[in-house]
Amino acid sequence: MKPKFSLVGRYSLLSLTLIVGSVAILSSLYAAVADSVTERLAGERLEAQVAGTANRLTNFIENRIYQLETLSTHPSMPLYLAFSDAVPDGVRELVRVEADSPDLYGILFFNNRDELTEVVPGQAASGPPYWDRDNWTIRGLPLITLGNSEVIGPQRADNSGPGWILIRQPLRDPSRQEVAGAIGLHVRLASLTELMRTENLAGVLRPYLRTPAGDLLEPTGNPVQSPPENLQPGPEVLPGWRIDYQVAAGEILSPLRSAQWGLYALAGVMALGTVALFWALARSLRRRVTRLVDGAETLASGDLHFRLQTPKNDKDEIDVLAHSFNAMADRLQDMIGRTVQAEKMAVLGEFATGVAHEVRNPLATIKLTVQALEKGEPDDQRRDLLVAVEEEIDRLNRVVGDLLDYGRPVAGEPQAVGIRRVFRHATVLTSGLADQRQVTVSATGDSRLAVYASPDQVIQCLVNLLANAIEACEPGGTVHLRAFRNGNRISVDITDTGCGMDAETLQRVTEPFFTTRQQGTGLGLSITRQLIELNGGDLQIHSVPGEGTTVSVTLPTANSDKLELASPSHTKEQSTAKHHDALTDPDR
Amino acid sequence: MSGPLTRHRHKDTTAFPGCTSQGRHGWTSAVIALVWLLVSPVAMALPADTPVGRVELGAPKDQADATIACMYPMTGRSASYGRDSIVAIRMALQELARDPQSPDLRVIVDDSRSKASFAVRMAEDFLQNDDADILCGIVSSGVGMAVSRLARQKQVILIGTDHASSRATLEEGHDYYFRVSSDTWISHAAGARYLKELQKETGWRKLAFLGPDYEYGRVAWRDLQQALALEGVRFEQTGTYWPRLYEPDYSLYIQSLLENPPDILVVGLWGGDFTAFIEQARTTRLFEQMRVANFDTGGDYETLVALGSEPPPGLILSARHHVNWPDTDRNRQFVQDFHELSGRYPSYSAQGAWAGMMAIARAIRLAGDVSDTRAVITALEGLEVPLPKDPDGFTSYIDPQTHQIAQAQAIGTPVSDDRFPPARVLLGNWRVYDAESLKPSPALIQKRRGETGG
Incomplete structure (x- = not known):
């Protein structure tokens, strides 16, 4: 069933x-801030800054005029024109001191024909008219009048030096x-243009000084070669002198605008990325959830062997879920298997009880x-033959007892049993079958190994497994017994070169009443x-069809305490063994 | 707006070892002479203090063979030049005292305040009140030019030790003016050759000039233009910038330079002005966009100290004297003696003052009598004066035609060097231009002396 609207889609x-x-919130916030910044930079405050700049320039000229008046009104000053040598020290x-002002190149005196008559160099004096007066003139320069003062110039900066202006007042006889x-x-x-310095506007306002000659000067005093765009006329400094300015708010806002577009682009990329x-x-x-759903449906349909493919290490919640699913399937299968087994055992127990009751009495007779x-x-x-018959009757009686025990399983009395003894009994008891099937049986392992288990039951198990192995082999095949220590347990491998089993057979081979042989009861391996x-042991079967089968039996090892405990009953065990040996050992 | 007319003369000079009070007639002079004889050996050994105002060094007036009146700034941004000059004068007097043939000099030093009006009045007072025989010193070229005119008018010899405008020896040169430190022509002639070589290496095309708006800056720019023209260096001039002397804020000019960046910016600022410019410019991308050169004063020791351990990239610097060039015994000794006497290493002004004293002493000795001005002038013309700045095999001499001392010029770039602390860098990667090749040609001298305009 396909969901109408997936969880991922909702996310x-x-x-x-x-x-x-x-992005919408940030954008609106940005717009508000940008508007505020623009207002601050290019709004009324900027007008105030321009007006303040113009005032500074006007004030500078006024201060120079005031400085000049101090000199021009001095009664001895006209002596510079007529009798220079008569000027008092x-x-x-x-x-000289006034000329040394940092804003002046010097102080100049003119006669009434505008001819330079005397120069007093100041600290910044250089070149004409101080060291020579040739080619120096004020003719042709713009002139404006402020009261009795004249502002002459500016003389533009050129390759030989910076520009200047002359502020002049008349000297009266x-x-x-x-x-x-x-x-x-x-x-x-x-000194005039530097006053257009606008520190607090971060380069937003670019002021220029428009001169009466129409030149545009930048704050360094140098003429502007190509007038900037969007130049706005500002307040007048002096008649004909004006502050022109360019509002370059865009320059300071351009990073913000770039950031805004960057933000949009980033948001777009993020949205596309999120969708993708x-x-x-x-x-x-x-795809992965569908696999889980299919698995659940398969399991629900009765296929208890279905398992999901899962990685070794869980990467995410889906893998955890898949592992949990498989664990659930394992437990479900095991539970069902046990239930079936229990039911089988119940039937078998009832059957075995009946059989035992019916067989044991005649056997006793x-x-x-x-x-x-x-x-x-x-x-x-x-008499020997009769003795043999008697022994077979005993074994039959014991088998019946075992059948009864399987139906109503009772654990044997565990004790230390040497592997060597178990192997010997098993091989002796199956030697006839091996000879008959022309199968070679061999055994290896440490003869000192011992398991802690019921001797009879261990021998019975091994005989059963060995017989199955021999019967699985073709003539000329081999069966090998191998015992080895596996930690605190003893493992016994019974390996044959028989026909082997496919996976399906292998999975069911230990189920009661399952058999692949016509004469089998299907109880041997189950028992x-x-x-x-x-x-306290474990049985594992590994088989490869066409190559053979290895049955691994793992049993608790007999430690020294157990061996000691087992020693007092050794005689009894020996006697029991003797009894058994009498039935199976070919040497007897 | 008129300024105060009263001169602030500091008559109390007892704070400076080896100094005496001004004045001094009759028995007063005798007492002073006696005191001087008693304290001078001790005083000469004491470390130099920082004088502000008038000081007198050397022999007392009545024992002196000549009175030398020097003007140096002792306050403001350029005060360190005055202080170092005084230390160097003391060193020179010590050296002269060891030579019995040498004349006994009385040296008066006062604060010119770097103002022409102040210095001219001071020079007049020296001549009138102190009977000065020879004027000397002066850091600012504007002040130097004004005093030079006074010297010509009064027919008194002026030995320039620090101001560098080449106009003083070319257009405005006269019999009474001599200069014993390299001038703007020498340094910018060397700079032009350096730029020519650099153009072959880097292919730079655009050049701008930024110099102080007064005599020195203007003449430095003109010298550079003429030297580049003589060298055949072709370039595009992107601008000239003229901040005032002692300008505290160069941001307008830096902004303008960044808007129209040249490949090479030649800077004519000196002392604290150059340091202030660098400090402001290094906060911008200026040094990434252009190489900055200062061929006349930029390699001054104090400027190198101010550069710290990580100077801005691309600087090309030189100065009229270097503590680490030339690597000669005389230069090492001069630097070491200066350090022992003052506890610091000398700025270039020290060598100029030292050279002035040595040249004056030699000339008086040759002339026989300082009052014979013409003889002293004759002795100064062509006078050889071994100086710390002389590389091996060369001796500085005063060119008889221009009265300008002929010296070699070395230009370098800052390299890490902590041999002269607190400087963390000194100049290295030297390119040295010999004295003869840097002298203005006769044609140029004729052109400049016949040239009008500024």
Whole structure:
């Protein structure tokens, strides 16, 4: 049955919803922040910054004008024009100190024909007009008037040096009160343009100074070669002088915009990845769950042998579930097998009880009769035959007893039994069969090994297994017995070169009443397994069709304590063994 | 806006060993002389302090054969040059004292404040009040030019020891002006040859110049342009930048450089200005985008100290003297003596001051009398002065035509070297250009002296 809407599908949808939702929230948050930043950078605050910049520049010019007035109104200053040598030292030093201002190249004096008459170099003075005056002129430069002051220039920066402006005021002849010339401050243009510094705007605002000549100057004082785009006119600094500015908010926001697109791209990739991942996951999960469902249905249909293929190590929950499924199947199969076995055993017990009751009494009569005949028989040869009959009656009686025991299994009395003895008894008892089948029986192993089990039952088991092995072999085949220590247990392998068994036969071979032989009862191997398990042992069968079978019997080893405990009964055991040997040992 | 007219002369100079107070007539001078004789051997052995204001060194006035008046900055960003110059003057006086043939010099040093107005007035006072025979010193080229004009006007010899504008010896050269440290022409002629060789190796094409907006920077740029033209180096000029002297913030200029980056940026800043520029620039990608060269002052010891253990990549530097070049006995001895006397290693200004004293002493000795100015001038013209900066086989001499000392110039790059702590790097990978090849050609001298404009 196919689910209507898979669990993986639900998870996929949920994850996609979360991703899309998160991106939507982040996007709206970003938009809000970006708007705020833009407003802060390019809004009213920026206008205020531009206005403040213009004020700084205006203030700079005003301060220079004030500085100039101090000089131009000095009564001795006109002496520089007419009688330079007559200028008092104090005045001369005043002018020199003013000229040393860091914003000035020097102080210049002009006659009323605009000809330079005297220069006082300052700290920054260099080149003309200080070291020579040729080719230096103010003619052709823009001129604006502020009260009685003139702002001349700017002279643009060129290859030989930076630009400058001249702020000039008239000098009046004190006697005739007429203009005799002028005094001017030779000002670094960069000192003006550097005031356009905008530290707090992170490069968003790019101010430029527009001069009366139409030039555009950058804050370093250098002319701009190609005017930037989107240049906006700003406030006027002086008549004809203006701050123009470019709002480059995009530059500072560009990383944020890039990040926004990056975020969208990442979210898209994540969504696609999630869909692809969950699709692949769903396919894999569905395939594996389908296998589990099919397995459950197969098991439910009665195939108790069905098992899921599982990896050695659990990788995920599905593997754990598969392992649990197989464990459940194992336990279910075992439980059903035990139930069937119990039912079989119940039937067998009832049957065996009846048989034993019906067989044992006649056997007792036969035995008494044979014993009477034995006593009266003078012929030794005949007496031996009667003795043999008597022994067979005993063995038959014992077999009947065993059958009764299988039906109502009773554990034998465990004691130390030497493997050598077990092997000898088993091989002797099956030697006739081996000869008849022309099968070679051999045995290897440490003769000191001993198991802790019922001797009779162990011998019975081994005889049974050995007989089965011989019968499985073709003439010329071999059966090999091997005993070895396996930890604290003793293993005995009975290996034949017979026809072997297929997997299906192997699986059922120990079930009661299962047999592949026409004359078999199907109880031999079942009884053997039962007896071995009653003695605390284990029976495993490995078989390869066409190559042979190995039956491995594992029994508890007899430790020294047990051997000692077993010693007092050794005589009894010996006598019992003797009794048994009398039946089976070919040497007797 | 007028500034104070009162000069702040520091008359109390007792904090500096070997100094005496200003003034000094009659018995006062005798007492001073006696005190000087008693304390001078001890004072000469004491470590140099940091003087601020006027100091007097050497012989007292009435025992001196000549009075030398020097002007150095002792406050502000360039104060270290003044301090090192004074230590070097003391070293020179010690050395001269060991030579009985040598004239006894009285050396007055005062703080020029790196201002032309201040220095000119100070020089006038030296001549008028202290009867100075020879003027010397001056770090700032602008100040040097102003005092040079005064020297010409007063017909007093001025020995420039530190300011470097080549205009002082070329366009503005006159009989009374001499310079005993390499000038902007020598360093930038060497720089042009270095750049020519570098162009063959790297193929650089774009060049920009950033220099202080005053005499030194302007002339350095002009010297570099002329030297590059003489070397036939073709390049695209991406910009010239003129921050003011002692500018505290170069961010505008760094930003402009980053927006229009050259392959080579030649910087004419010096002292604390250059250090401040580097500190600001190394926080940006400037050094990744261009190689920065400073051929005249960038290799100064104090600048190397400021570079720390990991200087910015690509620096090409030189200076008018190096503690580790040339590796001669004289240079090692000079550096060691300076260190023993002051506890620190010398900036390049020290060698200039030392050279000034040695040149003056030699010239007076040759002339016989300092009052014979013409004889002293004649002695100075062509005078050979063995200097720490001289590589083996060469002796610095004052070119008689330009009055500029002829010296070799070595340009290098920073390499790890902790032999002169606290500097963690010194210059290495030297390329050395000999003195004769760096002298301005007669044609150039004629051109510059006949040239108008700046």
